[in-house]
Amino acid sequence: MSRTMADDMASQYQMMEELGSGSFGTVYKAIDKSTGEIVAIKHIDLESSEDDIQEIQQEISVLATCASPYVTQYHASFLRGHKLWIVMEYLGGGSCLDLLKPGVFNEAHVAIVCQQLLQGLDYLHSEGKIHRDVKAANVLLSHTGKVKLGDFGVAAQLTNIKSQRNTFVGTPFWMAPEVIQQSGYDYKADIWSLGITAMEMINGEPPHANIHPMKVLFLIPKEPAPRLQGDGYSSAFKDFIAQCLTKDPDRRPSAKELLRHKFIRNAGKTEALQELIHRKQDWDGGRGVSRNVKYYAESLNTITHLKDDDGWVFDTVKAPTMVIREDSDVSDCGSIIHDPLYDESAEMMENLRISSPSAQQRYANGTAVRRAPPPADRSPSVRRPKRRSSGVKQPLGVDLTFGNSPSTVRQFRRVSDKSPTEDSFSSYQLNGDENASPKSLSTGTNNKEAQLGRRAYSKAVGHACQEVLGTTGDQEKREAISRLAEAWSDLEMVDPEGLYHILRATNEKLLSDPKLSSLVPQGPPPESPQRPRLVLAQNNPHLKSHKRRQSAVVAEPIPQPQLASSPTQSVPGMEHIKQLSDVLYGRWSEGLRNRWPGV
Amino acid sequence: MAFFFSRGRSRQPSDVVEDELAKQLSQMKVMVQGTQELDASTDQVHGLVQAMLQEDLLYELAVALHNLPFEARKDTQTIFSHILRFKPPQGNSPDPPVISYIVHNRPEIIIELCRGYEHSQSAMPCGTILREALKFDVIAAIILYDQSKEGEPAIRLTEVQPNVPQRGTGVFWRFFHWIDRGTFELSADAFTTFREILTRHKSLVTGYLATNFDYFFSQFNTFLVQSESYVTKRQSIKLLGEILLDRANYSVMMRYVESGENLKLCMKLLRDDRKMVQYEGFHVFKVFVANPDKSVAVQRILINNRDRLLKFLPKFLEDRTDDDQFTDEKSFLVRQIELLPKEPIEPSRSGREPSRSTANTTTVA
Numbered sequence: 001m002s003r004t005m006a007d008d009m010a011s012q013y014q015m016m017e018e019l020g021s022g023s024f025g026t027v028y029k030a031i032d033k034s035t036g037e038i039v040a041i042k043h044i045d046l047e048s049s050e051d052d053i054q055e056i057q058q059e060i061s062v063l064a065t066c067a068s069p070y071v072t073q074y075h076a077s078f079l080r081g082h083k084l085w086i087v088m089e090y091l092g093g094g095s096c097l098d099l100l101k102p103g104v105f106n107e108a109h110v111a112i113v114c115q116q117l118l119q120g121l122d123y124l125h126s127e128g129k130i131h132r133d134v135k136a137a138n139v140l141l142s143h144t145g146k147v148k149l150g151d152f153g154v155a156a157q158l159t160n161i162k163s164q165r166n167t168f169v170g171t172p173f174w175m176a177p178e179v180i181q182q183s184g185y186d187y188k189a190d191i192w193s194l195g196i197t198a199m200e201m202i203n204g205e206p207p208h209a210n211i212h213p214m215k216v217l218f219l220i221p222k223e224p225a226p227r228l229q230g231d232g233y234s235s236a237f238k239d240f241i242a243q244c245l246t247k248d249p250d251r252r253p254s255a256k257e258l259l260r261h262k263f264i265r266n267a268g269k270t271e272a273l274q275e276l277i278h279r280k281q282d283w284d285g286g287r288g289v290s291r292n293v294k295y296y297a298e299s300l301n302t303i304t305h306l307k308d309d310d311g312w313v314f315d316t317v318k319a320p321t322m323v324i325r326e327d328s329d330v331s332d333c334g335s336i337i338h339d340p341l342y343d344e345s346a347e348m349m350e351n352l353r354i355s356s357p358s359a360q361q362r363y364a365n366g367t368a369v370r371r372a373p374p375p376a377d378r379s380p381s382v383r384r385p386k387r388r389s390s391g392v393k394q395p396l397g398v399d400l401t402f403g404n405s406p407s408t409v410r411q412f413r414r415v416s417d418k419s420p421t422e423d424s425f426s427s428y429q430l431n432g433d434e435n436a437s438p439k440s441l442s443t444g445t446n447n448k449e450a451q452l453g454r455r456a457y458s459k460a461v462g463h464a465c466q467e468v469l470g471t472t473g474d475q476e477k478r479e480a481i482s483r484l485a486e487a488w489s490d491l492e493m494v495d496p497e498g499l500y501h502i503l504r505a506t507n508e509k510l511l512s513d514p515k516l517s518s519l520v521p522q523g524p525p526p527e528s529p530q531r532p533r534l535v536l537a538q539n540n541p542h543l544k545s546h547k548r549r550q551s552a553v554v555a556e557p558i559p560q561p562q563l564a565s566s567p568t569q570s571v572p573g574m575e576h577i578k579q580l581s582d583v584l585y586g587r588w589s590e591g592l593r594n595r596w597p598g599v
Numbered sequence: 600m601a602f603f604f605s606r607g608r609s610r611q612p613s614d615v616v617e618d619e620l621a622k623q624l625s626q627m628k629v630m631v632q633g634t635q636e637l638d639a640s641t642d643q644v645h646g647l648v649q650a651m652l653q654e655d656l657l658y659e660l661a662v663a664l665h666n667l668p669f670e671a672r673k674d675t676q677t678i679f680s681h682i683l684r685f686k687p688p689q690g691n692s693p694d695p696p697v698i699s700y701i702v703h704n705r706p707e708i709i710i711e712l713c714r715g716y717e718h719s720q721s722a723m724p725c726g727t728i729l730r731e732a733l734k735f736d737v738i739a740a741i742i743l744y745d746q747s748k749e750g751e752p753a754i755r756l757t758e759v760q761p762n763v764p765q766r767g768t769g770v771f772w773r774f775f776h777w778i779d780r781g782t783f784e785l786s787a788d789a790f791t792t793f794r795e796i797l798t799r800h801k802s803l804v805t806g807y808l809a810t811n812f813d814y815f816f817s818q819f820n821t822f823l824v825q826s827e828s829y830v831t832k833r834q835s836i837k838l839l840g841e842i843l844l845d846r847a848n849y850s851v852m853m854r855y856v857e858s859g860e861n862l863k864l865c866m867k868l869l870r871d872d873r874k875m876v877q878y879e880g881f882h883v884f885k886v887f888v889a890n891p892d893k894s895v896a897v898q899r900i901l902i903n904n905r906d907r908l909l910k911f912l913p914k915f916l917e918d919r920t921d922d923d924q925f926t927d928e929k930s931f932l933v934r935q936i937e938l939l940p941k942e943p944i945e946p947s948r949s950g951r952e953p954s955r956s957t958a959n960t961t962t963v964a
Binding site: 046047053054057060061064065067077078079081082084126127128254256311312313314 | 636670677782783784788828830833834863866867873875900903907911
């Protein structure tokens with residue numbers, strides 16, 4: 001029934017061209033046949049998302065409970081196969097980031113946008129919601145110039161209007177200091193981001209745009225708040241920015257208070273923003289930008305089905321002959337979705353070549369941990385040409401035209417919980433490409449070592465510093481230790497791989513010294529019954545790499561195999577595995593050993 | 600406080616009454632949650648709670664929620680969530696007074712909130728309120744054990760008989776229907792609440808599943824694991840794995856993996872045409888194979904499919920190259936399947952009891 005129902009709902013819309021693809025999916029323009037209204041429909045491929053579907057539900061529930069002329073209106077959502085369709089209000093003016101492409105805004109335009117945004121934020125905040133990702137890319141305009149907040153991908157609904165959040169989400173350049181410091185923040189964080197957005201609109205980019213996002217995370221809390229410089233701006237505007245960018249959130253005014261600010265009170269009408277829309281259209285025309293229009297194409301029906309749907313023998317009688325089916329492609333089945341519009345691998349190559357020099361990749365991995373700024377685009381507001389004509393695919397597979405920016409930090413898992421390649425690549429480089437297959441993600445040694453480095457920090461170095469600090473009374477010594485701890489922490493964030501190499505080298509040198517080697521504890525005995533990995537068959541294809549890893553344990557300071565399969569480690573979405581280790585291997589280990597003495 | 604409730608309690612409010620009601624709900628919301636500038640006054644909230652209980656307003660709101668306008672529904676949700684948590688400053692009971700009141704005097708409120716899933720308008724606010732209430736095991740118990748028909752008084756905790764199997768008519772069993780048949784939003788919200796009921800209060804649920812094992816899993820397998828909806832299917836397989844592998848549900852797991860039918864269902868999931876379904880299915884399948892005391896039925900299916908499995912598993916989701924744990928578990932399963940005897944062997948029961956395995960020679964190495 002649900003299938004039919006979804007088909008009914010889907011057939012209510014006439015799909016048109018693609019508007020853009022961004023975090024979490026592709027957005028299409030469509031017409032609601034029953035009303036003739038133009039809508040935007042976001043398609044999210046749930047198959048390509050390891051994430052808990054609950055996170056997407058969260059986004060929908062925040063949206064669905066918003067009813068304000070200053071917030072993009074949610075219409076409906078439904079499932080179509082493994083794709084989730086979210087139907088939203090269509091905003092034909094594009095995002096403010098789009099509109100910045102021909103040039104910066106003037107003060108009057110900024111005032112109107114800010115005035116509208118403040119009303120949107122005032123609404124959200126009074127509803128106990130925090131947007132957490134206010135930036136020009138997420139400010140959308142209707143063709144008449146109405147301004148609306150969009151992309152609620154990381155928005156939070158507070159159960160209590162006074163409660164605080166700690167989650168590290170947002171986009172680094174626009175993040176309030178208290179968000180970065182993770183000391184608890186509330187709706188005031190959006191006000192800071194609004195101030196940065198105002199500077200973005202007047203300058204074309206946010207402050208620190210030329211600095212690596214990683215570094216920005218240190219600068220924002222440390223440095224004095226950015227100010228608008230220059231004689232060209234009114235004092236009211238400068239003061240407005242200064243008010244928004246008050247570092248102490250308690251002293252930062254609320255949206256309601258800012259609506260009474262002189263700069264805002266004097267703002268003009270939204271119709272004036274049509275100038276920006278027209279300017280953009282002219283600019284596009286003048287550049288001969290012919291939008292390489294992609295039309296929606298149904299891809300659902302092309303899922304490859306198994307040739308033999310009934311591949312198992314469930315008779316009670318033993319099958320006469322064990323016919324070995326040629327099912328070499330079984331594992332791929334279901335994952336191949338032929339979308340005529342995409343050449344998956346070509347796009348992937350393009351992405352990697354254009355946007356990810358290896359140094360950047362390393363940053364990407366380093367940063368996806370918890371502070372996680374985007375690696376890709378150093379100057380976030382710098383406009384890329386839109387889809388270039390035929391053949392050349394867009395870098396990152398992300399089109400910033402529809403309020404979708406690649407750089408939003410979602411609520412990341414810690415890297416130790418998940419493989420780094422998946423985190424960094426799928427969240428950044430590839431998050432715009434819903435057809436991207438994780439199998440094409442490369443695994444560099446960088447990643448592994450960086451991961452080890454981070455783990456070494458979180459499991460060993462950090463704790464060790466704390467322990468020693470805890471047993472040290474002398475103030476001077478304590479300070480020295482905490483400086484060291486901080487340095488480790490910095491290193492962990494900037495270069496976890498380097499951290500790993502330092503530890504590794506230290507360990508090797510300790511081991512090679514006859515007197516010091518006794519200090520280094522040896523790895524766990526290889527025959528721990530807790531570990532399922534030891535039950536490998538001789539002909540197992542993975543045995544080789546397994547052995548390699550096992551022998552690596554001895555040489556490395558960090559027992560590598562533990563990374564992935566320590567029974568105590570929890571992997572989001574894979575909690576069952578942890579529990580399996582717990583329950584099965586723990587409880588039955590004795591029984592297992594009795595049955596298979598080789599274990 | 601009574602002036603708040605003097606009007607607007609009709610079930611089918613006219614527009615004027617509806618506006619008035621919406622206005623009062625909005626005022627009550629401000630009273631319980633305060634504003635950004637102004638904290639809520641505890642005394643005022645306390646007075647409001649007293650008045651609401653006296654007027655039975657919570658019940659009325661729960662019943663009428665789907666008839667309220669958009670903002671009033673949201674306000675109702677906020678009011679409910681706040682007063683369910685509210686503890687008077689001088690109170691000394693560990694539970695919030697509204698929770699105690701509901702459990703002892705008005706469990707119908709909870710049942711009506713569940714029935715909010717009958718309407719798309721009330722599904723999400725009711726779900727949010729229910730999940731707030733489900734922080735308390737007594738609320739979960741009411742939902743699990745109530746079997747009242749509409750209009751009948753709901754179950755009191757003293758009437759709960761954990762050892763008597765459910766008839767399958769209670770409100771809890773409606774969740775299968777809501778999850779299976781609802782629109783995406785409704786179904787997803789109902790599932791979130793369903794998961795909360797089944798995973799939050801372990802000892803309660805373990806007893807419940809033990810008594811209602813067959814009916815529960817027949818419903819679960821039929822409506823959820825084999826649902827037409829991709830989301831329901833994927834989420835419920837994952838939940839099944841979570842339930843089975845929860846240490847508290849050890850005996851439930853043993854009973855589940857004894858069944859050949861359950862194994863067949865699970866093996867079909869491995870061949871689903873959507874890889875995330877395959878993946879979630881794997882985490883249930885592995886429990887059957889890892890069980891050292893497989894039933895004859897399970898052994899027979901595995902033995903009959905041994906060659907197919909040995910061919911299938913090494914290539915199963917092989918693009919998960921970064922997933923060492925998955926790869927290891929796959930290898931483990933391959934090994935277990937290779938070690939299967941030629942013919943099924945009666946299981947010894949020793950494995951049923953954790954950590955009480957005597958050396959036995961019935962199984963060959």
